[in-house]
Amino acid sequence: MAPTAHVYLVDNLDTDRIIPGKYTKTLDLSTLAAHVLEDIDPKFSGEVQPGDFLVAGNNFGCGSSREQAALALKAAGIAVVIAKSFARIFYRNAINIGLPVMEVDHNIQPGDSISVNLESGLVINYTKHETYHAAPLPPQMMNILREGGLVNYLLKYGDYV
């Protein structure tokens, strides 16, 4: 089955709504996954399948610096987050933990069927017959993502290079 795009077009979707503060004081990723996005869509954690996409509006992940927001989405199975723009800290956190993020000026609506090519940065919307190009990552971030995150990057290089 093709991956589902979970679409939340609201702007400024903050990290408190991605994973409320009351659930963040844990190292258990399954707890994070169980409560991800519950304040805006209580059904999400039950419906999301590994490999699905999350699609959002502007300034996704604003607010608290909690890395648990990116971890919760990744643990829930989200393969890539597509947003019109990302808040700075969330964007870094996602790359650092190896959760791909694509900044795309898109027109995706709930129910649209899409495919994503991380390498080329291309998103295809089959429903609307549209294609969108992601803004390229800065080279420093590309290097970190290529290694699967900052932990692996530092294991390999031992320092910033």
Place this chain on the structure above:
Amino acid sequence: MKQTIAEKIISRHAGKSVKAGDVVIVRVDGVMATDATAPFAIKALRKMGGKRLWDSTRVSLVIDHASPAPNETVANLHKMMRDFALEMGCRLYDVGEGICHQVMVENGHVRPGDLFLGADSHSTTYGAINAFGIGVGSTDLAAAMLTGKTWLKVPKTIQIVLQGELRRGVTVKDVMLFLINKIGAEGAHYQAVEFTGETVRSLSLASRMVLANLSAEMGAKASLVDPSGLELWYPFEPVYPDPEAEYVRKLTFDVSSLRPQIAKPHSPENIVPIDEVLGTKIHYAFIGSCTNARLEDLHAAARVLNGKKIASDVRLIIAPASKNVLNEALQDGTIQILSAAGATFITSGCGPCVGSHLGIPGDGEVVISSANRNFRGRMGNPKAFVYLASPAVVAASALAGEIAEPD
């Protein structure tokens, strides 16, 4: 080359002259993580193979987000931090010492001209003392603990000039709520903000911290307050921008006619003048957070509440910004005034602002808070309604049982 404060501080830490847009590796002067971010940072550091810290004297851990521990899971995360601090020889501020940003500034762990990394989004606060403070997540923080470095893109800077004297009863909190609305939650996206102008130069350290702190709600990467008039208890060399420095925007505001401002549920950019919400029934008033829980904030509340009693159907909860603030407020009689008026004091720390343990509002309850965020569910209950205001307005509202303006 003519540089902004951000460009100057980053240049010094990159070992070369930089300009906005450059991507550079910089050394950091210090790092800090809290009980909300340190556990994952410790885990990441271990996975990076980290056996020791780059410089344990420059690493601080602070237990402030769920402090004291509300349950055994959190208790064990706190224990993990204590064990780590002991093993690595870094600093640990335990239960009750205060909110991370207050503790870093009070103890001089971050100083003018520094480039400081905090695993907390309100690390912009350090701009109050002329430092480049940036918020990061746990893995970035772990990498900095290990290497003493991070990478960053040199931000463009928005210059905000504030002119005019604030009216009685109006504070920098009101100025910032007004500006967040004007500039927007994303208005300073990836950019730094510099505050200058006659209004700024006469501000106390505490008020400067409010400016820098709330810049995070505009999406700012860092916030740098003009060091003119900044008074610290140790000598320092201020970093000024060059007169010809390049700004992405220059905005000037006359704040002399500003009214107290309120953020309505559920966004800090949902701002109205107080006049539009006067009389809104409240159940719960909170004075605390890294935004507004310093001595001058407690003084502002005490001036409103001196000799009076809060409304019988309202609870007023206060979490002083640090143990130092608490002790000073005890010595000068402020705590006694507030307590006699009916306030309840809880542990210095983030407290109800983050909804992690204490002071969670009930369904349908209305809160007025001196904190920084009123996102839905922020205080622990998505069915509550949170309004943000200055400490004086919070105190006046606690007295009246409804949103009210101080006399």
